[in-house]
Amino acid sequence: EVQLGLLPGGGGTQRLPKLIGIANALDMMLTGRQLKPKQAKKLGLVDEVTPQANLVKAAYELVNKIRAGKFSRQKSSLTTAALMRWALEDNKWGRQILFQQARKKLLAKTLGNYPAPEYIIDCVEAGAELGEAVGYAKEAELFGELVKSAEAKQLIGLFFASTELKKESGIAEKDFAQLAELKPVSSVGVLGGGLMGAGIAYVSIEKANIPVRLKDRDADGVLHGLKYSHNIYDKRLKKGYISLSQKAEKMSMLTGTTDYSGFAQVDIVIEAVFEDLQLKQQMLREVEKIGRADIIFATNTSSIPISEIAKASQHPETVIGLHYFSPVDKMPLLEIIKTPKTSAEVVARSVAFGKKQGKTVIVVNDGPGFYTSRILAPYMNEAGHIVAEGVAIDKIDSALKKYGFPIGPITLLDEVGIDVGTKIAPILESAFGERMAPPASFSKLIDAGRKGKKNKKGFYVYPANGKGPKVVDESVYKDLGIQAHNNMDAVEIAERCVLQMVNEAARCLEEGILNNARDGDIGAVFGLGFPAFLGGPFHYCDSQGIQVIVDKLKHFETIHGSRFTPAKILLEKIEQNQGFFE
Numbered sequence: 267e268v269q270l271g272l273l274p275g276g277g278g279t280q281r282l283p284k285l286i287g288i289a290n291a292l293d294m295m296l297t298g299r300q301l302k303p304k305q306a307k308k309l310g311l312v313d314e315v316t317p318q319a320n321l322v323k324a325a326y327e328l329v330n331k332i333r334a335g336k337f338s339r340q341k342s343s344l345t346t347a348a349l350m351r352w353a354l355e356d357n358k359w360g361r362q363i364l365f366q367q368a369r370k371k372l373l374a375k376t377l378g379n380y381p382a383p384e385y386i387i388d389c390v391e392a393g394a395e396l397g398e399a400v401g402y403a404k405e406a407e408l409f410g411e412l413v414k415s416a417e418a419k420q421l422i423g424l425f426f427a428s429t430e431l432k433k434e435s436g437i438a439e440k441d442f443a444q445l446a447e448l449k450p451v452s453s454v455g456v457l458g459g460g461l462m463g464a465g466i467a468y469v470s471i472e473k474a475n476i477p478v479r480l481k482d483r484d485a486d487g488v489l490h491g492l493k494y495s496h497n498i499y500d501k502r503l504k505k506g507y508i509s510l511s512q513k514a515e516k517m518s519m520l521t522g523t524t525d526y527s528g529f530a531q532v533d534i535v536i537e538a539v540f541e542d543l544q545l546k547q548q549m550l551r552e553v554e555k556i557g558r559a560d561i562i563f564a565t566n567t568s569s570i571p572i573s574e575i576a577k578a579s580q581h582p583e584t585v586i587g588l589h590y591f592s593p594v595d596k597m598p599l600l601e602i603i604k605t606p607k608t609s610a611e612v613v614a615r616s617v618a619f620g621k622k623q624g625k626t627v628i629v630v631n632d633g634p635g636f637y638t639s640r641i642l643a644p645y646m647n648e649a650g651h652i653v654a655e656g657v658a659i660d661k662i663d664s665a666l667k668k669y670g671f672p673i674g675p676i677t678l679l680d681e682v683g684i685d686v687g688t689k690i691a692p693i694l695e696s697a698f699g700e701r702m703a704p705p706a707s708f709s710k711l712i713d714a715g716r717k718g719k720k721n722k723k724g725f726y727v728y729p730a731n732g733k734g735p736k737v738v739d740e741s742v743y744k745d746l747g748i749q750a751h752n753n754m755d756a757v758e759i760a761e762r763c764v765l766q767m768v769n770e771a772a773r774c775l776e777e778g779i780l781n782n783a784r785d786g787d788i789g790a791v792f793g794l795g796f797p798a799f800l801g802g803p804f805h806y807c808d809s810q811g812i813q814v815i816v817d818k819l820k821h822f823e824t825i826h827g828s829r830f831t832p833a834k835i836l837l838e839k840i841e842q843n844q845g846f847f848e
């Protein structure tokens with residue numbers, strides 16, 4: 267419920283705390299976190315856990331026990347957790363501390379952007395302090411408010427959009443009907459065992475249950491690629507979620523190589539080598555030489571047009587973009603990019619494969635930066651321009667976090683790598699001109715050896731022990747030749763950045779990079795962390811009013827120039843008195 271902007275309105279806010287304790291119940295209800303069976307048993311949420319094969323038998327036995335009056339629910343024993351619970355939850359003062367802490371922790375996370383979790387705490391508190399009847403009444407009242415809220419409307423909209431996407435094949439229905447059969451991808455080759463390659467290999471064996479052959483140029487690269495999965499399984503083993511044999515079984519699906527041995531029979535190769543056109547084309551030629559004629563060649567490039575890479579191909583109908591997001595095992599989006607030459611069959615097989623990897627898949631058309639990188643670039647650039655104007659770095663980051671992004675743009679740049687940013691920027695600038703130009707002074711950062719978190723030298727300080735509060739590396743202002751100030755309103759900072767993203771998203775729809783506004787919203791929210799409660803760039807336009815968006819763009823245009831010129835499609839929508847959805 268909380269993920270839809272609602273609360274557990276069927277009595278959940280009153281009954282769950284009674285069953286598993288207030289703190290445990292709040293944790294579940296405020297996050298929407300799901301439990302493993304063992305955890306659910308430990309918490310007392312379920313009475314028994316049994317292997318699936320034994321389910322019906324166990325159920326009969328339990329029912330018979332209840333009928334015979336021999337069943338009693340196990341109370342948690344004298345564990346530290348139970349004592350803590352008793353100390354905190356069984357007396358008024360303890361509970362007061364607990365609710366206070368829960369509110370504080372919650373607000374630090376949501377910054378007040380999500381009303382539902384706040385209301386959940388209110389309901390639980392009402393029940394605990396004033397009794398069940400008051401609790402139920404409160405729950406009904408607040409549920410009613412949430413159902414009507416703008417936040418719930420957007421979150422529910424996103425839920426329906428992603429559910430719809432799960433049912434789509436990624437190609438037109440008539441094309442799908444024409445396909446004789448959709449041969450599922452049953453073996454994968456991954457090129458590059460770096461950050462992305464390792465993550466792609468992991469979701470392929472773990473979620474899709476498909477064997478992976480991973481190639482890197484050297485043994486270290488292969489080792490990195492294998493170790494990534496190994497470490498994840500090791501953690502899960504230690505926590506008791508999987509057995510040693512389950513880990514061994516999964517790891518046996520992932521093998522490494524420094525040559526192309528084992529690649530002759532794979533159905534799809536996903537390359538995740540360095541962002542370099544020549545290198546990617548070389549990979550393509552090598553794969554086509556060694557692989558089957560119908561092998562799918564997928565590239566995980568973040569900015570190079572797929573058609574450019576496909577120029578090196580003998581079979582351009584088999585070349586496609588599979589753009590994953592970092593960290594691959596956590597980020598829900600897969601952006602699939604088709605070129606005018608990619609066959610419908612290759613698109614449909616790739617979409618089916620992406621879904622098996624557990625991804626929400628959008629299919630977009632080819633162009634520099636496709637959709638997500640293209641709208642991220644001007645957003646990041648704008649944050650850069652604001653830095654260049656002297657606004658304090660932490661002020662910019664906190665302005666966008668307050669607006670609803672999970673992390674600020676400057677922190678993001680440090681995470682992704684300032685050097686990576688400077689590789690992608692020229693590609694987009696040469697394609698779209700001045701409006702995509704990063705601030706000129708940013709080249710000084712590279713001259714000063716600032717790459718970001720990876721070399722512990724970026725906008726923020728990265729202490730060797732990785733501890734301590736996050737602080738800006740003040741010397742960066744000197745490198746940029748500026749004096750930091752705080753003289754810009756947080757909303758102005760956020761709107762400048764967000765409007766850049768929104769305007770570019772509109773252009774992507776106008777130019778047919780996006781097939782529809784829905785995919786644009788899903789891509790921005792699931793891939794880039796656009797605030798979910800705002801629904802994505804297109805729902806944001808509709809809810810704010812396109813006229814309001816255009817007025818703001820024009821206002822910034824008069825101050826900062828043509829990079830804020832509104833997209834044509836926005837003006838057309840106003841003329842036609844239409845929104846993107848309604």
Ligand SMILES: NC(=O)c1ccc[n+]([C@@H]2O[C@H](COP(=O)([O-])OP(=O)(O)OC[C@H]3O[C@@H](n4cnc5c(N)ncnc54)[C@H](O)[C@@H]3O)[C@@H](O)[C@H]2O)c1
Nearest residue numbers: 458459460461462482483487538539540541566567568592
């Ligand atoms: N890092 C991200 O957040 C992100 C997100 C989406 C897409 N991408 C894209 O994914 C690709 C890989 O990025 P990354 O961050 O994983 O880079 P990385 O530097 O971590 O990994 C690249 C790997 O490719 C290997 N490699 C280089 N040449 C090779 C060759 N000839 N044969 C086999 N392996 C070779 C390297 O040894 C290295 O292990 C890039 O195109 C990047 O733009 C990155």
